Amino acid sequence: MKDVLMNTYNRLPVTFVKGEGMYLHDDQGKSYFDAIAGIAVCSLGHAHPAISRAICQQAEQLVHTSNLYGVARQQQLGEQLTALAGMDRVFFSNSGAEANEAAIKLARLHGHKRGIDNPVILVMEESFHGRTMATLTATGNRKVQAGFEPLVQGFARVPYGDLEALRTAAGNLKNIVAVLVEPVQGEGGVNIPPADYLPGIRALCDEHDWLMMLDEIQTGMGRTGTAFAFQQHDLVPDVMTLAKALGNGVPIGACLARGKAAELFAPGNHGSTFGGNPLACAAGLAVVEEMKRENLWQRAAEAGEKLHQALATALHDQEGIREIRSAGLMLGIELDRPCGELVGMALEQGLLINVTADSVVRLLPPLIITDEQIGELTRLLAQLISDFLERVQ
Numbered sequence: 001m002k003d004v005l006m007n008t009y010n011r012l013p014v015t016f017v018k019g020e021g022m023y024l025h026d027d028q029g030k031s032y033f034d035a036i037a038g039i040a041v042c043s044l045g046h047a048h049p050a051i052s053r054a055i056c057q058q059a060e061q062l063v064h065t066s067n068l069y070g071v072a073r074q075q076q077l078g079e080q081l082t083a084l085a086g087m088d089r090v091f092f093s094n095s096g097a098e099a100n101e102a103a104i105k106l107a108r109l110h111g112h113k114r115g116i117d118n119p120v121i122l123v124m125e126e127s128f129h130g131r132t133m134a135t136l137t138a139t140g141n142r143k144v145q146a147g148f149e150p151l152v153q154g155f156a157r158v159p160y161g162d163l164e165a166l167r168t169a170a171g172n173l174k175n176i177v178a179v180l181v182e183p184v185q186g187e188g189g190v191n192i193p194p195a196d197y198l199p200g201i202r203a204l205c206d207e208h209d210w211l212m213m214l215d216e217i218q219t220g221m222g223r224t225g226t227a228f229a230f231q232q233h234d235l236v237p238d239v240m241t242l243a244k245a246l247g248n249g250v251p252i253g254a255c256l257a258r259g260k261a262a263e264l265f266a267p268g269n270h271g272s273t274f275g276g277n278p279l280a281c282a283a284g285l286a287v288v289e290e291m292k293r294e295n296l297w298q299r300a301a302e303a304g305e306k307l308h309q310a311l312a313t314a315l316h317d318q319e320g321i322r323e324i325r326s327a328g329l330m331l332g333i334e335l336d337r338p339c340g341e342l343v344g345m346a347l348e349q350g351l352l353i354n355v356t357a358d359s360v361v362r363l364l365p366p367l368i369i370t371d372e373q374i375g376e377l378t379r380l381l382a383q384l385i386s387d388f389l390e391r392v393q
């Protein structure tokens, strides 16, 4: 095969041609249990009839007009999302990184409005926020940044889950304007902060007039058991970004804002040719409607608990398991050794999983997973992990 595609991915040797709910089928006719859902994107499963119908109907009517004009679907999706989140306004983008770019620009506007010429955004170690220049700078992973220096100015980094480190930064840096943080770190290894972390950040932001900006690109849209992860606490952020599951595979991102943060942008400050076009918003609307109708975040909470318990039981006597962590259907099994090899082993067995942070098996199954499928996934995965741990010392 000619190398026409830029060399940016280590792709697995499989090509899918069809999807159906929890399953994918490859071009050789083999079926796979999908426990990664296109990286937390296809939360309603593959080829969901209601989503496919909404996309087809919209495509037959109107795909794109640009933001020079009113876009009814964008308005409707904006109303749904702001109501669901208890926030005021939304800007639509085409990806997660772009949603975070909007958030970063809001933080800087907020800073300049406060008279701070060189505003700083606090970001976390082990974080992931995207691959554009500003978002890779915000990302706490040297591998993502290496080779792309000079990085963007105006970020300072502290350890994740550590309120004391944030308080120290507040004392040392006078030009902080915002905190950008994931409620649960995804790429960083399914890292769950202490329960007082987000409330503590909220209090610090209120005290210092910083914007609390949550990157819910992976945790949002029901993944962790509530529509948005922050809803498991008694707080609302100033800014929240979404993408991944918002279109169930149709590219769409969103940056929501509340209160004064929602009033920062003025015409000319920001924009996107494609952002929030009728097709993407029709998909987003169908996703929100379906998730509400099926009470899918509730399902994510229950199914996540069941899957966690089932895996804990199945792996109980297995040496080499450090910890199982979960927030709804965002689940990480940390091993005591690098385990990237498990991805290929699972593929051979017809199971799609992911390994992140070298030694964490990450599961992000569609939220429509049934109890029976939880059993199927547990059996397959527990067997694979014990085979792996016996073979690879």
Ligand SMILES: *Cc1c(COP(=O)(O)O)cnc(C)c1O
Residues within 6 Å of the ligand: 094, 095, 096, 097, 098, 100, 128, 129, 130, 131, 182, 186, 187, 215, 216, 217, 218, 243, 244
């Ligand atoms: C995936 C992800 C992003 C980047 O989203 P893209 O659509 O790939 O640009 C940003 N933040 C988090 C937490 C993510 O999981």
